[in-house]
Amino acid sequence: MSTPQADAATVTAWVGDAVMAPSMHNAQPWQFRYVPATGELRLRMDLTRSMPHTDSHHRSMHVSCGAALFNLRVAAAHAGWTAHVRPLPDPADPHLLASVRFVEAADPDGVADLYPAIRRRRSSREAFTDERVPAALLDALSGAARSEGVGLSVLGEWQAEAVLDVVEDAAQDERLSPEARAEIARWTGSGVEGPDGIPTYAFGPRRRGGRAPARDFAVGRHLPERRSAVFEHAPCLVVLGTAQDRPPDWLLAGQALERVLLQATADGLSTSLNSQALEHPELRWLLRDPHAGTSTSFPQMLLRLGYGPMVPPTPRRDVGDVLAIDDERGDRAE
Template sequence: MDAAMQRPVVDSDHGRLELSASVEERLRFALRFAVLAPSNHNTQPWRFIVGPDSVAVCADRLRALPVADPFDRELTISCGAALFNLRVALARVGLAYSIALFPSNADPDVLAEVRIVPDGRCDDTLPDLFDAIATRVTTRQPFADEPVDQAVQQALIAAGTAEGVDIACVSPLVERERIAMLVALADRQQFGDPRFRRELANWIHPRRREDGMPAYATDMMPLLDFATPLAASVVRTFDLGGGVAATHHRLVLGSPLIVCIATGSDDREAWLATGQALERVLLAAASAGLTASYLNQPIEVPGLREQLPALVGLQPSANAQLLLRIGRGPDVPPGVLHSPRRALDEVVS
């Protein structure tokens, strides 16, 4: 065989796929990238069932957050982000597919069934996003004092629109100040709830190795940066809301762009669409050399979520689903881009 024909279809830090790989091998390879999707508290609330020519994307509700996310809205969004990564990876390895969302007569935890078909969907724009899956990073550090170019903002809006959601981009300081105040208010309310603190503490426990959040990544307080073994106990015991609110207020004011993702309805279909839009927006941002972090606190607090659409310039009837800050973050050392991930054999069957 000619040497060029022996080259792998994909050769990356997350695996190597040979040209001769079967459909099922390509599916399993693509799942290595699906699991790099973001999730609230890095819960990774997904599992996948692989067949010879299909993948079922399922919710793992044992990894739910009943206090912060009582209706599994953000859990479904996370699974939607994993589904989008799967779509990108399948396009990259040359597999066309059809998708059935919430297939009838199936387990209610099956959110989507992706089936490989010769005449299926083939989005030519997706392979260009593949490399960004591995470089996308969430940072809670301050961003550079550098505005996000209007062309990039339009690309982010187009990415969300392609997945059927509304995107609002906010850059003026006076508008960011209003958003910062709402985020700080939500922080104080959440941390004033002992149930929220217990739930958060469970996901920053030092014994976690393949999921959850390292204490240094939580931005709770400087104390947690050098006392990681005590982080869970500190969060569980003390109301850190004032310090967290002040930190996030500064981060919002120092972020050149705030992005809100919203939908017309507020049901499981809208949540899954939000997840796919989220990852498409994040990959578009990463392709432009930008990074993001989440400011979802106002959306998680009843009574505050309804105030957000007006603050970002959306219709009052819009359902705010996610709030992000986007900008140029600090350089991240090689090998630590993503939060820890569970082994593939724990989430794929």
């Protein structure tokens, strides 16, 4: 008896959910290809969306694609299928990040319940309230990361102060780097009118007080309509980290990141990502938590959690631009 395979329309819908994942500067650096004859979905990096200066080793691209991969798993599980992921299946083709096959089965990873959060999740650059995040929620988020084989460290007060100093150093380096400013300008601001990048409405307010890390995508550009706000004085910061620092770990970190973000969204939390310090190797080392053991030896993402206003979504590319489907003969359909 042949094994049932997901049809192209179903896989297309799942990819539509996958691409709701966050990515550095909302560049959306993923390409999918579905082969109905074999039931295989392939995920590749789209190198036309790389950032050679701030992501020269494609670490952030791996993390972003890993987040999309997790959304794909959730979407399939919600529909009663299990996505079997084979990461980096071809050593001769490092840009092929995953091969995925789908089997009609129960939800062994327990992720189907996260499905409603996929399209509710936002990357917020707004000020949060000073209300503390309950320890029980933080414990649950740590458990979500562990379920994906990744560590999550909740920073104490003195650790957060040290990390905030690192983030400020990264922001200063960014302001002084023409290359970094050029990459940011490409993906942000008034020039962004298409289905990718970060439009000005998503910049969030200028920080006029508080200590929360708030990346300023204006980078010196004058935006007269932009408001200002006082951010949290004691932000809730967590660091997502892996035991090793290789492409498979980056891909794993992306899946864990999205699991944490979806769980946080389901729990009513606002989330803000900050990769600024992680873009500098000498600063990234300083984000390590010396008390967290080897599970978080290599920081992959800094997250800020709290309670803030609902924000609008950033744009997304059309599924037809990121998904190719082969015809029955194995040729790519146009």
